[in-house]
Amino acid sequence: MADPSSYRPKPGQIPDSPGVYKFRDEHGRVIYVGKAKSLRQRLSSYFQDLAGLHPRTRTMVTTAASVEWTLVSTEVEALQLEYSWIKEYDPRFNVKYRDDKSYPSLAVTLNEEFPRVQVMRGPKKKGVRYFGPYAHAWAIRETVDLMLRVFPVRTCSAGVFKRSHQIGRPCLLGYIGKCSAPCVGRVTPEEHRELAEEFCDFMAGRTGAYIRRLEQRMHDAAEEMEYEKAARLRDDIEALRRAMEKNAVVLADATDADLIAVAEDELEAAVQIFHVRGGRVRGQRGWVTDKVEAVDTAGLVEHALQQLYGEESGDAVPKEVLVPALPEPAEPVAQWLAERRGSRVDLRIPQRGDKRDLMTTVQRNAQQALALHKTKRASDLTTRSRALEEIAEALGLDSAPLRIECFDISHLQGQDVVASMVVFEDGLARKSEYRRFQIKSFAGQDDVRSMHEVVGRRFRRYVQEKLKTGEWAEEAPGDEPGGEVPAENGDRPKRFAYPPQLVVVDGGQPQVAAAQRALDELGVTDVAVCGLAKRLEEVWLPGEDDPVVLPRTSEGLYLLQRVRDEAHRFAIAYQRGKRSRSMKAGPLDAVPGLGETRKQALLKHFGSVKRLRAATVEEICATPGIGRKTAETVAAALAAAAPPAPAVNTATGEIMDDAEE
Secondary structure, eight states, X not given: OOOGGGTOOOTTOSOSSOEEEEEEETTSOEEEEEEESOHHHHHHHHTSOGGGSOHHHHHHHHHEEEEEEEEOSSHHHHHHHHHHHHHHHOOTTSOOOEESSOOOEEEEOTTSSSOXXXXXXXXXXXXXXXXXXXXXXXXXXXXXXXXXTTSOOBOSOHHHHHHHHHHTOOOHHHHTTSSOOGGGTSSOHHHHHXXXXXXXXXXXXXXXXHHHHHHHHHHHHHHTTOHHHHHHHHHHHHHHHHHHHTSOBOOTTOOOEEEEEEEEOSSEEXXXXXXXXXXXXXXXXXEEEEOOSOOOHHHHXXXXXXXXXXXXXGGGSOSEEEOSSOOSSHHHXXXXXXXXXXXXXXXXXXXXXXHHHHHHHHHHHHHHHHHHHHHHHHHHHHHHHHHHHHHHHHHTOSSOOSEEEEEEEEEETTEEEEEEEEEEETTEXXXXXXXXXXXXXXXXXXXXXXXXHHHHHHHHHHHHHXXXXXXXXXXXTXXXXXXXXXXXXXXXXXXXXXXXXXXXEESSHHHHHHHHHHHHHHTOOSOEEEEEETTTTEEXXXXXXXXXOOOTTOHHHHHHHXXXXXXXXXXXXXXXXXXXXXXXOOGGGGSTTXXXXXXXXXXXXXXXXXXXXXXXXXXXXXXXXXXXXXXXXXXXXXXXXXXXXXXXXXXXOOBOOOTTO
């Protein structure tokens, strides 16, 4: 635990200007990002008597080891920079909203020649128009199925579209009238794009004028006694109305707005968002977060706005944003939203009428989401805490191992030897921190030697990162000559910069001894090591003749097994992928300087490797993109490689012609 006075800036050193500040821990990791209208007043508040600070703020300042700041011109710039740094550094003491599930959206790929309507999840792509998000994918598909009758836009994948174009026949949707079949030229690209844009307009809420236009066309057709055409238009209107009925009107004035509600207690907060377009609820999403910093409802709303609109622009930011409490101050946030949209955004608290009633509904959803989350998490959180405490007690650790790293070795009969490193923080897998290794120092199978190499490589990088941050002023033990040059202290710590409290290896005494020896050689003394042997699930410690036996019902043993099994799974997946790639390798893969594009060009030009092997250098030069030097290299490499054995018909014993190898 650090003393805040040890890194407190000197009097007069902090400027009295707007800015954004970062607290870093002893390893150089950013643990908190904040903004302030006056950096001097805000930062000074962190360095008062610890007894007067909020418990979460007290934990943050005692975990930190340094503070730094960046000046900005306006509060809007501070808001934008704060959002960028939170996204980049993922500080542990900042409120970060994460979706409790992946929400699907309806997407129209306007960036393609023939736009496609489809269900999409994940990050948004440039040139794609999105509607939603929706609570369920089936709700999107039902709506799209009704609308394809009126707007027969392409919904097929690129592969299906390409095949239909090649064979000259549309897919089933083209035959039943739910696709305009641009793949076979029934409509031009311009006509199909117009259909896609009309689809987007209807989904965006501009429904009334379009339906009135269809009704007028229906009456005109009836007057001209084109009854079949009038009947089709009547059915189209009915289909659109059924699609509209799936989203009830909640605001009569065709409002475009997002409503945000927050439900919170001392430890957690839940946020619910209703997306209203054209007066109808077009989508809903929700987040739940831990309140790791001292923040009120207005602060939670500000964080939610940053999360919701930080990557959005244009119409994705609505004209109105209705919230339960306004950020302090509200003007910079409203100005920031207006810059994202490109026009004025009304950020306010609804006071009366339909919008107030709808906000009450959103609030109830937030409260229900928080209650459901706490019900689900209570047992899980208690179990994880008990497991970490049991591990600490069994291994004689000073505190619970909040970060555990596990290493495993995998190979196939001594070939393709690889290793994995998985990371668990607070008892949960942190997959972004997983790493894979290839054994480099020797060939063959030796699990103990492999474990020593992998643990040494991982912690050598850790030592180098400590040198970069200035924690170790001298060359670290075990550092290789010609290694990485230490960066400046202001650089962001790299992937191996954060040490675990516990290293777990898959194996018994020999593997544990190898891992401990690697740490000793590097001078790393603050990391515990243990091994979990598969046979009897015994826990081995360095230098101990007898294992630690945890009860079979121990939550600590369950957690260690989960960590070990995850490392085993990750190592095997890497080893199998590596083996699969080596099995798929052909003679051309061994040609130096020959990339995938030119390999494909050669195979397309000659039809097979056998014909390519028989070709002259001049014939190879005739391949587009292949020069004479490359052709000579290819010819020499194929001539040096042994030709494959001929294929034999096992029924007749006849040697088959392998011209199509």
